[in-house]
Amino acid sequence: xxxxxxxxxxxxxxxxxxxxxxxxxxxxxxxxxxxxxxxxxxxxxxxxxxxxxxxxxxxxxxxxxxxxxxxxxxxxxxxxxxxxxxxxxxxxxxxxxxxxxxxxxxxxxxxxxxxxxxxxxxxxxxxxxxxxxxxxxxxxxxxxxxxxxxxxxxxxxxxxxxxxxxxxxxxxxxxxxxxxxxxxxxxxxxxxxxxxxxxxxxxxxxxxxxxxxxxxxxxxxxxxxxxxxxxxxxxxxxxxxxxxxxxxxxxxx
Ligand SMILES: C[S@@+](CC[C@H](N)C(=O)[O-])C[C@H]1O[C@@H](n2cnc3c(N)ncnc32)[C@H](O)[C@@H]1O
Numbered sequence: 292x293x294x295x296x297x298x299x300x301x302x303x304x305x306x307x308x309x310x311x312x313x314x315x316x317x318x319x320x321x322x323x324x325x326x327x328x329x330x331x332x333x334x335x336x337x338x339x340x341x342x343x344x345x346x347x348x349x350x351x352x353x354x355x356x357x358x359x360x361x362x363x364x365x366x367x368x369x370x371x372x373x374x375x376x377x378x379x380x381x382x383x384x385x386x387x388x389x390x391x392x393x394x395x396x397x398x399x400x401x402x403x404x405x406x407x408x409x410x411x412x413x414x415x416x417x418x419x420x421x422x423x424x425x426x427x428x429x430x431x432x433x434x435x436x437x438x439x440x441x442x443x444x445x446x447x448x449x450x451x452x453x454x455x456x457x458x459x460x461x462x463x464x465x466x467x468x469x470x471x472x473x474x475x476x477x478x479x480x481x482x483x484x485x486x487x488x489x490x491x492x493x494x495x496x497x498x499x500x501x502x503x504x505x506x507x508x509x510x511x512x513x514x515x516x517x518x519x520x521x522x523x524x525x526x527x528x529x530x531x532x533x534x535x536x537x538x539x540x541x542x543x544x
Pocket of ligand 1: 305324325326327464489490492509511515
């Protein structure tokens with residue numbers, strides 16, 4: 292019988308809260324799905340979420356780059372020497388994220404495309420149907436990686452930001468649990484500490500609990516706390532993890 296993992300939600304700005312938490316224990320894996328910063332390029336319709344004004348992320352290209360550089364560096368400092376960071380990004384601000392990474396000591400191991408379908412039809416351009424996921428490691432010679440013979444394009448036909456059996460009301464752009472589980476299962480071990488520096492709806496807490504990892508998620512907006520607690524089943528048991536092999540079989544048939 293595997294022990295129940297420890298899980299915690301920290302409400303506050305990661306620039307203050309993450310360094311304090313790091314003094315207690317370093318993270319083996321961090322997942323980061325940062326604010327889109329799309330108000331300055333008006334591409335919010337690209338990503339399939341409905342209520343962008345909820346984010347109030349009034350960045351300019353310069354401030355988005357500075358913000359990215361700062362949070363990527365504090366994630367670097369918060370990881371163990373063999374730790375990994377996954378960054379999820381749309382294409383519109385990817386250049387600022389990639390430039391920010393070059394200002395740190397991270398190595399980019401993979402540039403993954405997460406292809407999704409969400410039934411939007413466009414007449415004057417191709418409909419956006421992918422996100423970028425960057426897998427970064429601190430030490431390119433020593434890191435955890437438990438999946439082999441798998442390509443760098445992820446696709447689950449029935450899951451996207453707006454469609455997932457675990458999705459709940461109240462947060463506009465939730466990552467599907469299968470995606471979070473895939474990152475957790477690939478780059479950490481049971482008993483490890485996983486972090487999510489932009490928690491949103493709290494899916495990473497649920498995915499980590501399902502996979503027996505300890506987890507700390509950070510969210511600046513207090514009003515998301517009840518949503519996170521509900522989605523991650525705070526105080527209640529959780530069911531077994533999703534088997535990626537089963538999903539693969541489904542895709543092959
Ligand atoms: C794109 S959403 C994450 C969605 C999440 N992956 C999910 O599946 O629900 C980004 C989240 O980061 C939060 N956030 C933005 N700036 C933050 C900061 N400085 N510290 C902590 N959280 C922050 C926002 O309030 C928002 O909920």
